[in-house]
Amino acid sequence: MAMSLSYFSILPALLLAFSLIAEAATVTYDFNATWVRANPDGLFERPVIGINGKWPLPVMEANVGDQVIVNFQNQLGNQTTTLHFHGLFQNGTSYMDGPGQVTQCQVPDGGSIVYNFTTYERKAQQSGMYWYHSHHQGQYPDGIRAPFIIRDPEFPYKDKYDEEIILSVSDWYHEEMTTLIPKFLYKGNPTGAEPVPQSALMNDTQNLTVAVQPGKTYLFRMVNIGAFAGQYIWFEGHNMTIIEVDGVFTEAAEASMIYISAAQRCSFLLTTKNETTSNYAFVASMDTSLFDVMPDGLQWNSTSHLVYNKDLPLPEAQLVDELKEFDDFTLVPFDREALYPEPDxxxxxxxxxxxxxxxxxxxxxxxxxxxxxxxxxxxxxxxxxxxxxxxxxxxxxxxxxxxxxxxxxxxxxxxxxxxxxxxxxxxxxxxxxxxxxxxxxxxxxxxxxxxxxxxxxxxxxxxxxxxxxxxxxxxxxxxxxxxxxxxxxxxxxxxxxxxxxxxxxxxxxxxxxxxxxxxxxxxxQKIPTAGNAAGNTVNFLDLQGQNKAPDPLPAGFTPRGIAALAFSVLAAILGCAVITWYGLADMGAASQREEERRLAGMDGSEGATRKDSGSEASDTKVHSLD
Amino acid sequence: MTVNVFSVPVFFVVFRETLETAVIVSVLLAFLKQTLDGPSRDPVVYKKLFKQVWYGTGFGLLICLVIGGGLIGAFYGIGKDKWSGTEYYWEGAFSIFASLVISIIGWALLRVSKMQDKWRVKLAKALEEKPVTTDGRKGAFKRWCEKYAMFMLPFITVLREGLEAVIFIAGVSFSSPASAVPCPVVVGLIAGFAVGYLLYKGGASSKLQLFLVVSTCLLYLVAAGLFSKAIWYFQQQEWNKVVGGDAAEVGAGAGSYDIDRSVWHVNYGNPELNGGGGWGIFNAIFGWQNSATYGSVISYNVYWIAVITGFVVMRYKEVHGRFPFAKKKSEAAAPLDRAGSESSLEQGHKVGKTSATVEAVSSKEIRE
Known part of the structure; x- marks a missing residue:
């Protein structure tokens, strides 16, 4: 904590520090990553990465200013992993950020690491909707992702709602990433067509029912923890009042449909109707414009319900005329931070x-x-x-x-x-x-x-x-x-x-x-921890041996191609020369003798030998003619 | 906006396919005219073989229209392009077959040019008169092929080229206005015919041997291209399977070919794309590929090496009466022995016929 404070201007920092020390608690999580089996869409059971033998993963929760400690163990048995706490600034703790080979080494199988960080930032306390996920080898779509909520006693809308509802949306694949990635990063997929998910999930399940009471206001905290698909979200018969995106409180903005891309969050207030005469569908619809192909039978909508009365039927979601989402660019941060000056x-x-x-x-x-x-x-x-x-x-x-x-x-x-x-x-x-x-x-x-x-x-x-x-x-x-x-x-x-x-x-x-x-x-794991990107600890500017991308595709004829083409042309010319030589030469002596003999024989055998030897003879004739 | 009445790709495809067919047909016709319509003419046989060529062409056209129509019908009916899924296998098979037939015929034509005029007529006549029945199914089939070679070659060629054109035009007319199709088809056909006619005229009126040498070279260039293309088609079909569609659809750039098999790849001059333009013609005559594979390059060169070797060996035999490295024997005994060593099967067949003449056996080796 002290380290982080060193970046503050003294006075507000001290004030903040005092307020934090007054309230701050330490939240500790023991997370043990293991494979478990799950079938969230009811279509296919598959191995997923769970925490402490369970999937879906626990939702992390903390109050603003808390010290968060995650004792993270990797017991997957076959994969390395990391954890990234998406959206948290990690001010003064960059090494806790989580991307493998960027701010840390990946946690080996059987290894463990402690993530220890605070949930406040330099200027204002960080609170709102976040999430955590593996940040290593495209791994998180295998299930190691979940919401992370940081609550704030000073939340500007704290008096405006009665209850909080956490809602994650996600695309879902039936195959593991270790299967999908090689199929995707493959020369046979030259256009880079991304694998299309098999299902859409809400809170890692489908057909969710959310019991609500009439005349109340709910704070929905939504996050898209998917790998690929953005999602359109709308509530039939209800509007949303957006008050936070990605941990930034905003001035209230009305929306009838929102779009949450992979990794985005949006919190909104939703006020229920005053009667309980009907239940209402709400839909998260995967953005199919991202998909290169639309597999037969793909159900890209996941429909859930606001249940006012559990005895009433759950209506089917109605078709919408168009997918027109709220433009998040028009949002105004609650703190009204002004445009930064011209860039340096x-x-x-x-x-x-x-x-x-x-x-x-x-x-x-x-x-x-x-x-x-x-x-x-x-x-x-x-x-x-x-x-x-x-x-x-x-x-x-x-x-x-x-x-x-x-x-x-x-x-x-x-x-x-x-x-x-x-x-x-x-x-x-x-x-x-x-x-x-x-x-x-x-x-x-x-x-x-x-x-x-x-x-x-x-x-x-x-x-x-x-x-x-x-x-x-x-x-x-x-x-x-x-x-x-x-x-x-x-x-x-x-x-x-x-x-x-x-x-x-x-x-x-x-x-x-x-x-x-x-x-x-x-x-x-014998991963070097010092030196430049190539691991050179002597001459930092010598990058020999660094990891590289493959060379670009050759732009045209390479020496190999030129040689091949030259050989082909030469072969054709030689071939034509030999044909010409053969064609212009007289019939060879031996051949001529045979031909004469054959023609003579043909004359003689025309009638008499047709029956038995004629077939052979005619064989010849045919041939010579062709 | 003007009405689109001329689809350039359609023109190029029709022109290319017609041209390839016209080369074959006109060479055959010119050859017939030269050999049978010359000084020692035989109008009956000439007419017969002349008709064979045209029957082959017409019949091939008919069949390809029927199959093409069926495929288009299936496309509309089933809504799925059955053909394109395996198109390159067919193209490859047709190509390799056509290449082999052209190679054999090319050699035979060239050899005939060395004969004296009266011999040729005699041979042609004998061919016409001889029955196709008698001994052995295998022998009969072979003889049938030989007898109707003048039919088979144009037939196969037209079938292959025609199908390619029909499929392509069908594909275009699915995506662009049908009004853009007829005009370029007609113009393409006329242009192809025109070139073919010029070739025929030139061939029929020039010195026979010279004409045959030049046209044989042309035929072998086409055949080498076909052979190479056949391998290319097989490999491209595999690649299409890998990519999960028609790789040509991604254009001529990255992804249209398998990098691990590529010898050269340039992003221009794709003969398969939109009819290929001039490159398509280049492809038809010389087997040009903008994306050459190890398979296509090696097969092209191997083809020529085989052709060169074949002609050198044939020449050696014509002069020395035996194959290189074969034991020199007395002239009378040699042919029998050679025939025997070449094919024990054939030999057994022959030995059974006590009346087999020396002529018959020696004829055998000419074929070899």
């Missing part, structure tokens, strides 16, 4: 899907597809001295950007792909100052019509970038650590749609202390 550093990222020389589909920011470095990036930042300020040491394929203290950083993301991408930044909320419509093309900062930024921009930690559109985000680099910026479609993570922001590396060296148990799991 602008990072421009183009989203590209393409194939590399192994024929497999990859995803790129600009021309780089992410490949994990040999040394976790945070450990590189901690051990490369003054060179840590040089992005080179992190390796080209971790796509690093070094951010200086208190810089305003602007991230421009241009979608050169035809799909939606929910981009997520670790360690920060960002101000979303531009988010274009579909097909708007690349952002143009010189075009005045595109730079009419809102004076109080919406903030969140995951934003949907629209097909062939763009978005511009700003944040203040006030959280030392290594933070990933990536697409939260797990398939695209696997394809390498990740960049690494290394924030204040020299400050990290001064203030962060990597816990011993974190180092121990590296050592047990």
């Amino acid at each position: 550093q602008t990072i421009s990222l183009d989203v590209i899907m393409d194939n590399l020389g192994d024929g497999k589909p990859y995803a790129f920011f600009n021309n780089i597809t992410y490949v994990s470095p040999k040394v976790p990036t945070l450990y590189t930042a901690m051990t490369t001295g003054a060179d840590a300020s040089n992005p080179l040491v992190y390796g080209e394929y971790s796509h690093p950007f070094v951010l200086e203290k208190d810089q305003i950083v602007e991230v421009v993301v241009n979608n050169l792909d035809t799909g939606k991408h929910p981009f997520h930044l670790h360690g920060h909320n960002f101000q979303a100052i531009v988010r274009s419509d579909e097909e708007a093309g690349a952002f143009d900062a010189t075009n005045a019509t595109q730079t009419q930024y809102p004076s109080i921009p919406m903030r969140r930690d995951t934003i949907v970038l629209r097909p062939n559109g763009n978005t511009v985000l700003r944040f203040k680099a006030n959280n030392p650590g290594v933070w990933l910026f990536h697409c939260h479609i797990e398939w695209h993570m696997d394809q390498g749609l990740i960049a690494t922001f290394v924030e204040q590396p020299l400050e990290m060296q001064k203030s962060l202390i990597i816990p011993d148990d974190h180092k121990a799991i590296c050592e047990s």
